[in-house]
Amino acid sequence: MKLTLSFIPALTYLGLYTGIVSAQDSNVRSLSPRRQSSILINPAAQPELPTVNAAQSAASAVGLNLTDIQGDILIGMKKNKEFFLFFGIANVTAFQANLASVILPLVTSTTQVLDVATQPNTLLNIAFSQAGLTALNITDDIGDASFTNGQQASATPPVPKGLGDPGTTNWVPQFVDDTSIHGVILLASDTVDNINATLDSLQSALGDSITEIYSLQAAARPGDEQGHEHFGFLDGISNPAVVGFQTPLPGQAVVPTGQVLLGEPGDQVSSRPAWAKDGSFLVFRQLQQLVPEFNQFLTNNPIPEPGLTPEQGSDLLGARMGAPVFLSPLFDDPALGNDTQQNNNFTYAAPGSNFSDPTDQSKCPLSAHIRKTRPRADLGLPENTTHHIVRVTAAEAASNTTQIERGLAFVAYQSDISLGFEFLQEKWANNANFFEPSTGFDPIIGADNGASRIVNGLDPTNTSRPITLSTDFVVSRGGQYFFSPSLSAIANTFSV
Ligand code: HEM
Ligand SMILES: *[C@@H]1O[C@H](CO)[C@@H](O)[C@H](O)[C@H]1NC(C)=O
Ligand SMILES: *[C@@H]1O[C@H](CO)[C@@H](O)[C@H](O)[C@H]1NC(C)=O
Ligand SMILES: *[C@@H]1O[C@H](CO)[C@@H](O)[C@H](O)[C@H]1NC(C)=O
Ligand SMILES: *[C@@H]1O[C@H](CO)[C@@H](O)[C@H](O)[C@H]1NC(C)=O
Ligand SMILES: *[C@@H]1O[C@H](CO)[C@@H](O)[C@H](O)[C@H]1NC(C)=O
Ligand SMILES: *[C@@H]1O[C@H](CO)[C@@H](O)[C@H](O)[C@H]1NC(C)=O
Ligand SMILES: *[C@@H]1O[C@H](CO)[C@@H](O)[C@H](O)[C@H]1NC(C)=O
Ligand SMILES: *[C@@H]1O[C@H](CO)[C@@H](O)[C@H](O)[C@H]1NC(C)=O
Ligand SMILES: *[C@@H]1O[C@H](CO)[C@@H](O)[C@H](O)[C@H]1NC(C)=O
Ligand SMILES: *[C@@H]1O[C@H](CO)[C@@H](O)[C@H](O)[C@H]1NC(C)=O
Numbered sequence: 257m258k259l260t261l262s263f264i265p266a267l268t269y270l271g272l273y274t275g276i277v278s279a280q281d282s283n284v285r286s287l288s289p290r291r292q293s294s295i296l297i298n299p300a301a302q303p304e305l306p307t308v309n310a311a312q313s314a315a316s317a318v319g320l321n322l323t324d325i326q327g328d329i330l331i332g333m334k335k336n337k338e339f340f341l342f343f344g345i346a347n348v349t350a351f352q353a354n355l356a357s358v359i360l361p362l363v364t365s366t367t368q369v370l371d372v373a374t375q376p377n378t379l380l381n382i383a384f385s386q387a388g389l390t391a392l393n394i395t396d397d398i399g400d401a402s403f404t405n406g407q408q409a410s411a412t413p414p415v416p417k418g419l420g421d422p423g424t425t426n427w428v429p430q431f432v433d434d435t436s437i438h439g440v441i442l443l444a445s446d447t448v449d450n451i452n453a454t455l456d457s458l459q460s461a462l463g464d465s466i467t468e469i470y471s472l473q474a475a476a477r478p479g480d481e482q483g484h485e486h487f488g489f490l491d492g493i494s495n496p497a498v499v500g501f502q503t504p505l506p507g508q509a510v511v512p513t514g515q516v517l518l519g520e521p522g523d524q525v526s527s528r529p530a531w532a533k534d535g536s537f538l539v540f541r542q543l544q545q546l547v548p549e550f551n552q553f554l555t556n557n558p559i560p561e562p563g564l565t566p567e568q569g570s571d572l573l574g575a576r577m578g579a580p581v582f583l584s585p586l587f588d589d590p591a592l593g594n595d596t597q598q599n600n601n602f603t604y605a606a607p608g609s610n611f612s613d614p615t616d617q618s619k620c621p622l623s624a625h626i627r628k629t630r631p632r633a634d635l636g637l638p639e640n641t642t643h644h645i646v647r648v649t650a651a652e653a654a655s656n657t658t659q660i661e662r663g664l665a666f667v668a669y670q671s672d673i674s675l676g677f678e679f680l681q682e683k684w685a686n687n688a689n690f691f692e693p694s695t696g697f698d699p700i701i702g703a704d705n706g707a708s709r710i711v712n713g714l715d716p717t718n719t720s721r722p723i724t725l726s727t728d729f730v731v732s733r734g735g736q737y738f739f740s741p742s743l744s745a746i747a748n749t750f751s752v
Contacts, residue, residue: 295375295446296334297476299483300594302492305331306502308370320500320513320520321534324742327369328381328442329516329536329669330501333492333649335379335444335476339451340540340665342430342470342736345391345438350465352392355382356751358461359441362454363743366501378454379444383538383738384750388438392750396529399518402673403537403737406434410678411732419678419732420686420703427734428542430470437469440540440738442667448473472542474665486545486662487700487729489578490593494600494630496644507601509630511641516669523671524642531749534742539645539677541666542733543701550574550729557723559715561586576714577699578625585619585716603633610637614692621713622692625700628684634691643684645669645676663733673737696722701730 298304306314315322345351359382368374384392386404402410408431411421424432431437441458443451459468476482485491496511497504500520504510512522519533558569559576564586572586583602584592593599604612604620604627612634620627622634632639645668670676684690685698688710696711697704708726713719741750 291372291375291377291446293446294372295336295377295379295444296331296369297336297446297482298334299492301483301490301596301599302332302334303495303497303502303505303508303596305334305370308367308374310503311370311501312367314502315500318500318513318521320517322366322370322501323368324744325366325517325534326381326383326536326740326743327364327366327379328444328538328648328667329740330366330498330646331369331648332495333476333647335648336446337444337448337451337476338474338665339443339455340472340474341441341443341455341468342437342472343439343441344436344467344469345388345465346467347465348391348393350463352751354462354465355746358458360743360746360751362458363746365743377445377450379442380454380458381442381740382439382746383442383740384439385434385437385736385738387435389739391438394749396531397527398532398739399525399528400537400673402678403739407539407541407734407736408432408434411734417682417686417705419681420705421732421734422703422706424734426544426731428470431542431734431736434736437736440538440736448475472665485664486547487550487574487578489574491649492647493593493596494626495646496641498646505596505600506598507603509639509641509644511644514671515641515644516646516671518671520671524675525672531741531745532739533745535745536669536671536740537673537676538738538740539666539668539670539673539735540738541735542663543666544661544663544731544733546727546729546731547662549727553725553727553729560717562717572716573714576621576624576716577711603637604631605633605637609633617713617719618716621711621719622695623698623702623711623713625685625698628690628698628702629680631684631691642675643679645680661733663730666735669740697725699723699725699729703728703730703732 311322362380363382364376364379369379386406411419412423443454445451477484483490483492496509498511498513498516500513514520514522517534517536519528554570554574557573558566559572561569561572564572648667649664668677685702688696694712697709699711702709708724710722710724712722714723715721
């Protein structure tokens with residue numbers, strides 16, 4: 257398997273056991289010993305998380321309470337093993353009591369995740385669908401029509417193109433009946449054993465108050481492939497720096513707190529219910545990756561760049577589909593990919609220019625996944641940050657079906673789904689005329705309701721040569737939209 261912008265990551269730990277225990281964490285501690293090493297992976301290419309002190313001073317400068325924000329929202333793709341439990345609420349009264357007494361004490365806050373000393377053995381977060389809010393008799397309008405209508409409404413016609421799914425034929429059946437799933441519990445840890453132990457005690461404590469509808473086990477790829485997704489690309493490099501949480505690395509977009517958290521400055525919707533403050537919309541998509549088909553396509557279509565072997569030509573085609581080839585246009589540069597000071601420090605414009613030249617695709621196609629989903633200087637500088645999301649995806653999905661399925665358990669947070677995930681998928685990735693006429697589809701995630709996709713600009717020796725992709729290498733198996741409330745909202749609104 258080719259590794260584009262590859263590197264051999266070192267699994268480094270964030271700190272050492274200091275023995276400090278927060279009150280909130282004592283429950284977890286009573287189940288098993290304190291952890292001695294971080295719950296998170298830390299591939300060299302991905303931005304490091306801030307220290308708890310740095311994050312808290314950034315937060316207090318803008319009046320943000322990181323202890324009230326669920327821990328998954330801001331941390332990025334640093335989970336090793338993750339388990340998604342999609343559930344229905346079977347007994348509202350019993351569930352609400354359990355939410356307060358069993359689940360809330362285990363809900364991991366952002367503050368807790370940042371320090372090994374306060375990390376639980378298993379990170380637990382919870383989020384609710386619209387059907388879940390309705391079941392809990394929470395009737396306020398939260399201010400997001402995409403959330404309220406559910407993912408299926410956006411994925412299937414009559415929406416003109418929508419998310420591009422060819423209906424729900426490929427969807428996991430449990431996502432098709434989109435009123436039965438009321439919420440999702442996320443468990444993450446460094447080992448499956450930890451997750452299993454937490455899951456066991458959770459299941460026995462919750463008993464009949466919930467129904468387990470669907471589950472998915474995801475894991476970062478092992479060994480040398482850590483930090484890479486299934487097609488072999490290095491992933492998790494570029495995520496926005498959120499004001500009040502971290503300081504930006506070179507090239508990192510800086511987004512206002514309200515781009516991710518509801519009710520904070522920069523939130524595009526002003527009329528949120530008070531309880532929604534500091535919550536975030538969680539978009540879940542189970543994205544299957546057809547890895548052999550993708551590789552075969554690359555093998556069959558090497559770029560005829562003079563001086564490259566066919567294998568190198570195939571690698572180059574793959575790289576131009578998805579990777580940030582801009583800094584290293586012809587060959588993989590592992591050391592560069594590894595360096596967080598450099599690996600995100602580029603726009604698609606010439607240095608010193610505020611706009612890209614749309615006729616120059618020599619270094620990166622206009623259609624490349626990374627360019628479609630963050631056009632940087634293509635739309636002019638300073639960058640408009642309205643359409644940024646925080647991706648916290650766990651790499652490998654192994655579903656609970658008999659057929660082993662490879663893919664991405666895609667999770668992204670934002671304060672507005674139609675400006676975030678849906679905008680990127682529909683208006684950019686699926687729009688053959690973004691950001692120039694005849695750009696073509698995003699060759700990785702672009703979708704046209706099952707039809708073939710034409711992609712331009714992939715061949716640097718002739719950027720007007722269209723390449724037709726008759727296979728969707730990424731297949732949507734569906735998903736749902738959820739709301740991840742603040743800890744205080746769980747206590748004061750969701751469990752009463
Ligand atoms: C299986 C499906 C997918 C694969 C294989 C994939 C792969 C990648 C890779 C390799 C990168 C570049 C590394 C990085 O900057 O972290 C990237 C970046 C990104 N992807 Fe995806 N991705 C997938 C799905 C999605 C979806 C569904 C969306 C949203 C609609 C999305 C949005 C983004 C964004 C916003 C970036 C960052 C671009 C930047 O900041 O420069 N991705 N993806
Ligand atoms: C921050 O949130 C936590 C969890 O809800 C709460 O216990 C604490 O009182 C809050 N702190 C402030 C200063 O509001
Ligand atoms: C629901 O849970 C409550 C509280 O545990 C219990 O009293 C009640 O019998 C349950 N209802 C049903 C239908 O099981
Ligand atoms: C739902 O909440 C409303 C107030 O918001 C209340 O009047 C009503 O009784 C509640 N219904 C149930 C079934 O708890
Ligand atoms: C975790 O639980 C699953 C399902 O019960 C089981 O198949 C798996 O072997 C367990 N893994 C470990 C490491 O115990
Ligand atoms: C997982 O698969 C098994 C065997 O097909 C099934 O009995 C079980 O209900 C599934 N569990 C979930 C949570 O999907
Ligand atoms: C990437 O960085 C890590 C840690 O900084 C280092 O151990 C490793 O050798 C680097 N790999 C490459 C290919 O430069
Ligand atoms: C980032 O890129 C800019 C513009 O090319 C350059 O001036 C700067 O030195 C780079 N920063 C780092 C840390 O390499
Ligand atoms: C680019 O835009 C910035 C901010 O609007 C401005 O200060 C700068 O002069 C512009 N540079 C060029 C080369 O147009
Ligand atoms: C940023 O983009 C949004 C939505 O596309 C648009 O409404 C807004 O006017 C833009 N902001 C600036 C400063 O251009
Ligand atoms: C580039 O591709 C286009 C479309 O296939 C073709 O018409 C044109 O002749 C090609 N140009 C060269 C120089 O090969």
